[in-house]
Every structure is written in C-alpha cells, then in structure tokens.
Amino acid sequence: MSSPASRDSVSIGLIQMTCGPDPAENLARALARIDEAARAGARIVCLPELFRSRYFCQTEDNERFALAEPIPGPTTEALARVAAEREIVIVASLFERRAAGLYHNTAVTLDADGRVAGLYRKMHIPDDPLYYEKFYFTPGDLGFAAVPSRFATVGTCVCWDQWFPEAARLTALAGAQILFYPTAIGWQFDVGADMDAAQHEAWETAQRAHAIANGVFVAAVNRVGAEDGIRFWGQSFVADPFGRVLVRGKPDVEEVLVVACDLGEIERVRQNWPFLRDRRIDAYGEITKRWRG
Numbered sequence: 001m002s003s004p005a006s007r008d009s010v011s012i013g014l015i016q017m018t019c020g021p022d023p024a025e026n027l028a029r030a031l032a033r034i035d036e037a038a039r040a041g042a043r044i045v046c047l048p049e050l051f052r053s054r055y056f057c058q059t060e061d062n063e064r065f066a067l068a069e070p071i072p073g074p075t076t077e078a079l080a081r082v083a084a085e086r087e088i089v090i091v092a093s094l095f096e097r098r099a100a101g102l103y104h105n106t107a108v109t110l111d112a113d114g115r116v117a118g119l120y121r122k123m124h125i126p127d128d129p130l131y132y133e134k135f136y137f138t139p140g141d142l143g144f145a146a147v148p149s150r151f152a153t154v155g156t157c158v159c160w161d162q163w164f165p166e167a168a169r170l171t172a173l174a175g176a177q178i179l180f181y182p183t184a185i186g187w188q189f190d191v192g193a194d195m196d197a198a199q200h201e202a203w204e205t206a207q208r209a210h211a212i213a214n215g216v217f218v219a220a221v222n223r224v225g226a227e228d229g230i231r232f233w234g235q236s237f238v239a240d241p242f243g244r245v246l247v248r249g250k251p252d253v254e255e256v257l258v259v260a261c262d263l264g265e266i267e268r269v270r271q272n273w274p275f276l277r278d279r280r281i282d283a284y285g286e287i288t289k290r291w292r293g
Helices: 023-039 062-067 074-086 159-163 165-173 193-214 264-272
Strands: 009-016 044-046 089-099 102-110 116-121 146-148 153-156 178-183 217-222 224-227 230-233 237-239 245-248 255-262
Touching: 009 023, 009 217, 009 237, 023 044, 023 074, 023 255, 044 178, 074 089, 074 102, 089 153, 089 178, 102 153, 116 146, 116 153, 153 165, 159 165, 159 178, 159 193, 165 178, 165 193, 178 193, 193 217, 193 237, 237 255, 245 255, 255 264
Parallel strands: 009 044, 044 089, 153 178, 178 217
Antiparallel strands: 009 255, 089 102, 102 116, 146 153, 217 237, 224 230, 237 245
16 A cells, blocks of 8 residues: 655646647647656646646536546546556546536546545535536535645645635645645636736735645646636646745646655744644634624
8 A cells, every 4th residue: 555755855747738629639638748747757746627628617508517427437547557657646637427417526636556545526616707617516525635645645625725725724734745736727807917917926825825824835737728718827836835936837838847845844844833833723613604793
C-alpha cells in the first residue's frame, strides 16, 4: 500500500490546457501532457476542472448530461494506466454519473500504482451567469479530506470551493500538505482591462491567503482559451506556505508547469506563524450559522 514519502521535496505538475468539443481528443491531449510532466520530473500531476469537455455549464441543457461517466470508468481507467506506468500521482476533475439523475463534479486522486486513492465531490456549487452548475451538479457529500499518496498527502477542492476559507482550513486540518484546486475560471463580460486585472488578482490572492493561513502548498490549475462566453485566463500557479508564487502560467497559452515543493517548508513556516496553535476553537461555534445579525 502506498504511503506518503519521507523525503522533503516533491515536484508537482500543472496541466494548463485548452479543451475542445471532442472528449476523446481532450483525454488524449491530457494524457500527452501528463506524460510530458512526468518526463520533466513531476511526481504529482493535476488537470484542470472538467477537462474532458468544453465548459458546458454556460447553458442549461439536458443533452449535456451525456458527458457524465461513472467512477471508476473509462477516464479513470486511462489515467490509472499512465499513473502506474509512470509511477506518478494524478488528480483529475470529472463529471461523475453516480446514479440515474444523480451527478457530481468530482475530483479523483489516483496513486502511483494506479489505484483510486480518494474522491472529492465539489461542495460549493455556483449559480451565476455562464456558470449554471446547480443545474448539473449535486453538492458533495464526502466532506473535506486529505489523501495519503506515495509522494505527499494531498487535498483537493474544486474551483468555486477556492473562495471559501472554511474549505481550505478543513482540508488542511485533515492533514493535506498540498491543496489542489482544479479550476475553470475566466472573464465572461467586457468590463475593461482594469476590472479584468482586479478579478484575476482577487482569485489568486484568495488562494495565496489559504496557503499562508494554513501553512500548506496551494496549486491552482486552470484551463485556457475562449469557449463561448468565457475567456479562461490560465495563469495556473503554485504558492508555498509563505504565500510566495513559485511558478505561474501565462494567460493565453497551453503550458505544462513543473515545480519542486519543499515539504519541509510546512513545518518551518508553521513554527514561525503558529496559526494552528493559536486558533480559538472554543470560540468558533457560531461559524456554523448562516448569519449572526
């Protein structure tokens, strides 16, 4: 059985890719990029949110449910073969068909022997212009968890989850050393360059804050390119436990980003910023209420 590695450093790979209308082509492109990341030394590789298709939640269309598949299923089987052959861990976001009429936005973690090590079902489901996810996805029921793998203990949340500090905190408290966010986010309205920049900066800043507040590595993996009404802004990145960006992708091109993460940094940062020590867990009961006013 796999277990977290004892060594302090692990290289992670982020697959920033475009997604076309053909799921088979998207899977083939993803597999090629995963292989490229592995050859560059990545031991844990993450794909963007719902990488097997174009971002279909821009409209409410019952025909789009045909894109869903079971887990395990064809995509996890294909990814598992690469994970085992390359001896790498893969994090992949899929449109899961759990049962007739029951669908989730699900991230699966495949360990370096190809087995399914863990599932995470997206907990926060948006319903915004061009992001009509409540039509398609049932909120997750597996909670926030950390998955021991051969190279590190990983936690996964998905896209809209990335704005919620509670999700990051609970995943970190479960033992995650690296928090992955498979993502599909971009600009959907022509509001000008200043607002575009502000939106992107807010997105990155929120996640860098999760890294700092929890003393973990954070990796956000976005798609890139224009799809119908959304211009996906790419700029996938990894932040260390101090919030420093170790690598950042470009806004408009496909890239395979590989960066080494010194897991020993988690202990060092937490010793100097002991947020976990100083948490007033006796005073947080009100957090479970919708509003205190």
